[in-house]
Amino acid sequence: MPQRVFFAGKGCGRRLVTPESENVSWTDIMEPSGDSGIKIERKNNQKGTTMELICPVCHKPLRIEEKRLVCQNHHSFDRAKSGYVNLLLSNGKHSKLPGDNKLMVNARRDFLQKGYYQPLAEALCNEAARCCQEAGWKTPDILDAGCGEGYYTNAVYQALSSLTKPRMVGIDISKFALNAAAKKNHEAEFLVGSVFHLPVADSACDLLFNLFAPYCGEEFLRVLKKDGIMVMVIPSRKHLWELKELVYDSPYENEVRDYKLSGFQLLRVRRLAEQITLTSREDIQNLFMMTPYYYKTSEENSRRLQGCGRLTTRIEFEILVYQKDGKETTT
Ligand SMILES: C[S@@+](CC[C@H](N)C(=O)[O-])C[C@H]1O[C@@H](n2cnc3c(N)ncnc32)[C@H](O)[C@@H]1O
Numbered sequence: 001m002p003q004r005v006f007f008a009g010k011g012c013g014r015r016l017v018t019p020e021s022e023n024v025s026w027t028d029i030m031e032p033s034g035d036s037g038i039k040i041e042r043k044n045n046q047k048g049t050t051m052e053l054i055c056p057v058c059h060k061p062l063r064i065e066e067k068r069l070v071c072q073n074h075h076s077f078d079r080a081k082s083g084y085v086n087l088l089l090s091n092g093k094h095s096k097l098p099g100d101n102k103l104m105v106n107a108r109r110d111f112l113q114k115g116y117y118q119p120l121a122e123a124l125c126n127e128a129a130r131c132c133q134e135a136g137w138k139t140p141d142i143l144d145a146g147c148g149e150g151y152y153t154n155a156v157y158q159a160l161s162s163l164t165k166p167r168m169v170g171i172d173i174s175k176f177a178l179n180a181a182a183k184k185n186h187e188a189e190f191l192v193g194s195v196f197h198l199p200v201a202d203s204a205c206d207l208l209f210n211l212f213a214p215y216c217g218e219e220f221l222r223v224l225k226k227d228g229i230m231v232m233v234i235p236s237r238k239h240l241w242e243l244k245e246l247v248y249d250s251p252y253e254n255e256v257r258d259y260k261l262s263g264f265q266l267l268r269v270r271r272l273a274e275q276i277t278l279t280s281r282e283d284i285q286n287l288f289m290m291t292p293y294y295y296k297t298s299e300e301n302s303r304r305l306q307g308c309g310r311l312t313t314r315i316e317f318e319i320l321v322y323q324k325d326g327k328e329t330t331t
C-alpha cells in the first residue's frame with residue numbers, strides 16, 4: 001500500500017508522519033501523491049504581491065499600498081491597525097456587524113489554537129502542496145473564502161512558503177474574524193468582504209478554499225483561473241457525535257450533501273476521522289459555540305454541558321477537491 005503522508009507538528013509542516021502513527025483514520029478515493037521531503041521555513045513575503053483585487057465600488061483594479069488599497073477612481077480603503085482592509089460596502093451588509101461576532105470568533109480561535117483540529121489543517125496543507133506540485137505553481141494565488149480567524153489560511157500559507165511563494169488572500173464578512181487573522185499572519189492579505197461579491201478580479205485565483213463557510217458557485221467560478229482548484233470541507237455524518245449525545249436526547253446524524261457542484265469536476269474525496277479528548281469545560285464550551293447547534297439548542301439542553309469537564313468525541317470531515325470545469329457553465 002502506498003504510504004500516505006501528511007504534515008505534523010505545531011504550526012503545520014514540521015515533519016511527515018503516517019496517519020496510523022497519530023491514530024488518524026483516512027479514507028481516500030484517490031491516494032495523495034506520496035511525495036515529498038518538503039521542508040517548511042517562514043519567508044517574509046511582503047503584502048502587495050497579491051492576486052488582482054478589484055474595487056468594490058467601480059470594479060477597477062486595486063493598487064495595494066502599505067496603509068491602504070486604492071483604485072484609479074480614487075476610491076480608497078484604509079488598512080486597520082491589525083492589517084486587514086474593509087472592502088465591504090454598507091449596502092452589502094445585511095446587518096451592522098455581519099458574520100461571526102467577537103464571542104464566536106474568540107471561541108473558535110481559542111479552541112483551534114489548542115490543536116484539536118490540527119489533523120485537518122495538516123490534511124489541507126498536504127492538499128495545497130499536492131496541488132502546487134501537480135500544477136507546477138510557483139507563485140500560487142490562493143483565496144480562503146470565508147476564512148474566519150485564519151487558522152487554516154495561516155497553516156496553508158506557512159506550509160507552502162518553502163515550496164512556493166504563495167500569494168494568499170483571506171476574505172470574511174466578519175471584521176472581528178479578520179482582526180484576529182491579520183494579527184496571526186502579516187504576509188497574507190485579509191479583506192472584509194462577502195463570498196457573494198468577492199473583491200477579486202475574474203480568473204485571478206489558482207486555488208480556493210471554502211471551509212465550513214457559505215458557498216457561492218458563481219463567484220468562485222468567476223475568480224478561479226482555468227483549471228483552478230477548489231478545496232471544500234464539510235462535516236461527515238457522525239462529526240461530533242458524542243458532543244451531540246450529551247446535549248440531545250435523540251441526536252441526529254448530519255446530512256452529507258450530494259458532492260456534485262455545477263461548473264466543477266470532483267477530483268477526489270478524502271474522509272478524515274479521529275477521536276479527540278477535550279480536557280476542560282472551557283474547551284468543550286468553545287467547541288459547542290463553534291457549531292451551528294449552539295444557537296439552535298434550548299437553554300435547558302445547553303446546561304447539560306456545563307458540568308462536563310472532559311469529553312471524548314469523534315471528529316469526521318470530508319475534504320472535497322474540485323477543478324473548475326473547462327466547459328461553459330450555467331450556475
Ligand atoms: C464556521 S466559520 C468558518 C471559518 C473558517 N473557514 C474556519 O474553518 O475556521 C464561517 C465563517 O463564514 C463567515 N461568513 C458568513 N457569511 C459570510 C459571507 N457572506 N461572506 C464571507 N464570509 C461569511 C463567518 O463570519 C465565519 O467566519
Ligand SMILES: [Zn+2]
Nearest residue numbers: 055058071075
Ligand atoms: Zn473604485
